[in-house]
Amino acid sequence: MKSEVKSILMAGVGGQGVLRASDILCQVMMDSGLDVKKSEVHGMAQRGGCVTSHVRYGQKVHSPLAKKGDVEILLAFEKLETLRYLDYLKPGGIVIINDEEMNPPSVNLGAAAYPETVVPIVRERFPSVIVVNAPELADRAGNRRAVNTVLLGVLSKYLKIEEQQWEKGIRDSFPPKTVDANIKAFHLGRGI
């Protein structure tokens, strides 16, 4: 049987840990016996620009890039970025939004406004929208930078992957000092 290939799109801003999160996700999927490919563009990404990572998984994956209208889950690390990639989502797809705003340059200059209605726009168009205050949960876990693991925790609720696999993936990806906070952050995300 030819099983379907599915896609997840992560989007955020340089420095938010998008690439680390998608690395962990891929590792966990591979360890669970799936074929997986991921794709990202970096280079200029560190300089505060948009960062995206496509993750595609299934029995046999060809393209590391998803096509528009084909993504099951959009995981937005920054609120505005949700809108930028909305057209990648399948009708009926799941949207997870980190409720954090980072001003693009034109907003800082006062030349453009940060759209106020991101969440309502998304809610009007998609049935499952989860808004999470990841920085607050990361703080609670003891590491403000663990926003990405909080969001992985939220994402994990929608994927059929064993909890131990996730924990192993996180443990293998962070320096020993921050592992505990990241595991905690993951569970806080998973628990919402």
Place this chain on the structure above:
Amino acid sequence: MTASRKNGAAGKRLMSGNEAIARGAYECGVRFGSGYPGTPSTEIMEEFARYEGVYAEWSPNEKVALEVGIGAALAGARALVTMKHVGVNVAADPLFTVSYTGTNGALVIVSADDPSLHSSQNEQDNRNYAKFAKIPMLEPADSEEARQFIKIAFEMSERFDTPVFLRSVTRLSHSKAVVTPEDPVPVEDRTAININAAKYVMVPFNARVRRVEVEKRMNALREFAETFPENRMEINDPEVGIITAGMCYHYAKAAFRDYSYLKLGMVYPLPVGMIREFARKVKKIYVLEEMDPFFEEQIKALGISVIGKEIFPYTGEFDPGIVQTAISGTKPESISCPVDIPPRPPNLCPGCPHRGLFHVLSRLKTFVTGDIGCYTLSFMKPLEGLHSCICMGASIGMAHGMSKALGEKGRGKIVGVIGDSTFLHSGITPLLNLAYNKGDAVIVICDNRTTAMTGMQEHPGTGYTLQGEKTKPVDLKALITALGIDSVRVVDPYDLKVTRAVLKEELDRPGPSVVISQRACVLFKREAKAARKPLRVNPDKCIGCRSCIGLGCPPIAWRNFSELPPEQVKKNAKKQDGMAVIDGTLCNGCTVCQQLCKVGAIVEED
């Protein structure tokens, strides 16, 4: 850096295309590598350098890197040379003639192309170099193929005594997929001094003989291509066939699983017989390739009718959606966003030393010929401090040409700006020219102590090699003086007053001069200074003059009074309509904005 990569096979792993190229090279016994960083190629050499027993270097530019590789190959080694697509332009001179001499050992050049210009100044299709320089080229489609193809490339180089290209694209270099590494083969030392002037001294007399050898080799390679197992036919639906290579193969397979395929692992020379056979087996043929109609033109020249660029774009990267839309004419259903989304271009980091310099430059009313590096980003609003960018090293030659063409009109108005890595890459000869031919421009070297744009690589000014050994850094001042520049001054770009004064003095004085704007990149850990306190705006003092906003620093934002709750509105000047705020979590206290604030409203956080 110590050798830290696992050497044994140790099961399946996720690897980027770049990691897989390094892995494959290591597995097949390559222990010599040279390159110059450039997205998307950089991680190949960084990764290769981590394997045990390997010699790997960042050369100052791609031409040198290739010549280093040629030398190693002539001594019998297997040499890996890596660069981004435009790097091959820099290395083109040795490239075209090493095709004549052949390689003795083995020489593989990795060219990483960048369809869609994700981080490049152009979108050239380097398959054309293979044809132009008569060098065979392989193109893997995923990480596992990258690991295998680099090995085949080395075997081919030895077998046919030719340099071989391995082509990557951004999407291969920077995507990850499952790879099954193998154990490395035992390394044989085949190096020796071998003198063979007829083969390696390319004077006309010898080169004419080698020229004929090149054509013989091309014929042998054409024959090899016909039975090369990585040129692969998949006959499914006989109605439609797709001839393609590399990542495009996977885009097409994702969209049209059941069509027939001719997947070319070798993109030059083409397997003509195989293409004819494919054309006999399928009815309608599409040629699917990003950028130039490289296959299409060659296949059409065979008299085979195919569909190509009349439906597929000439520009930009493809994806399964683009391929599907072009072939089937239907767009996937998707929901688009109903509001305007402010763009989020890359920006100079908070505390970036380039920011202060370009703020000063933009206020000096000069033409700034620019170069490539992080500082190029200062062309954008609000800094607008740089007015041209062509290729690495162009700033200095252009400043010279402009000053000569303008004569008196350009007096005191021409500045060339170049980064430290870029200066050592290709700025030395144009600076020599500026001095020798008596140009009249001020050249600013933005010395942030590293190659920042591509992720902090070493260069001859940093004092460390790629593999982490200490070495003697070039003395920039002494070098510039030796080139014939009498006035060389060093400024700290965090100090706006001095930077402005020195630049003005140098612009006022006729003749060439150099100002070194020196301060380490804020992201560069090795040279990190003690953290400074973040700054904040005192709302009781801010007069809304927007001076600090003009820096375009990410933590500094403008707040219109009309959008603030009344209790937060503090008017300190008559026509004030808003105020600046600083996000303390992003600010790193460089004080540049503080120096611009005339009313002392910017203060340290308590």
